Amino acid sequence: MNDDIIEVRAVDQATLDGLNAWGWVSYVLHLIVAITAVLPGAQVSVAxxxxxxxxxxxxxxxxxxxxxxxxxxxxxxxxIWAGILYVVTAPLWLLFFVPGWIAWCVISIWFLYRIVRGMIAMNKQQPLPV
Structure with missing residues (x-):
């Protein structure tokens, strides 16, 4: 049996529209966090x-x-991965400011890439690799 095959269930259009709306809200919130993470002084709340x-x-x-x-x-x-990477690299901020900032910029750029890639796939109504 092939594990790459995804079982598709019948879902009404209203449910799909709701999932689409919630997905966009989530992507936009993630996008805001990813962009502001690399801008000094512009970090948004963890909330x-x-x-x-x-x-x-x-x-x-x-x-x-x-x-x-x-x-x-x-x-x-x-x-989850971005959070783990931020926590692991947090001591760099305490020891050396520049390496900490560079590490967090790299993590934020990777996170931003993931969010934009997801948004593009969502716009095309395509699944992402899991």
Whole structure:
């Protein structure tokens, strides 16, 4: 049996429209966080990221069996990895300012890439690799 095959379930258009709307809200919140993370003094509250996390966790079960499911997984994995990388590199800020800033810029650019890539796939109504 091929594990790459995704079982698709029948979903009404209203559910798909709702998943699409929530997906865009989440992507925009992630985008705001990713962009402001590299701008000195422009960091937004962690609350913005937490709101996106809650949206993705709550609505993820509604997306099972649709192409939207891969987007919820994509956003959650992106945020978890970015969070881990930010925490791991945080000591660089305490030891040396410049290496910490460079590390966080690289992480933020990677996070921004993931969000933009997801937004492009969402606009094309295509799933992402999971």
């Amino acid at each position: 913005v990221l937490l709101i996106a996390l809650v949206i993705d966790l709550v609505k993820r079960s509604d997306a099972v069996g649709t192409w939207h499911a891969s987007h919820f997984t994509w956003r959650l994995r992106s945020m």
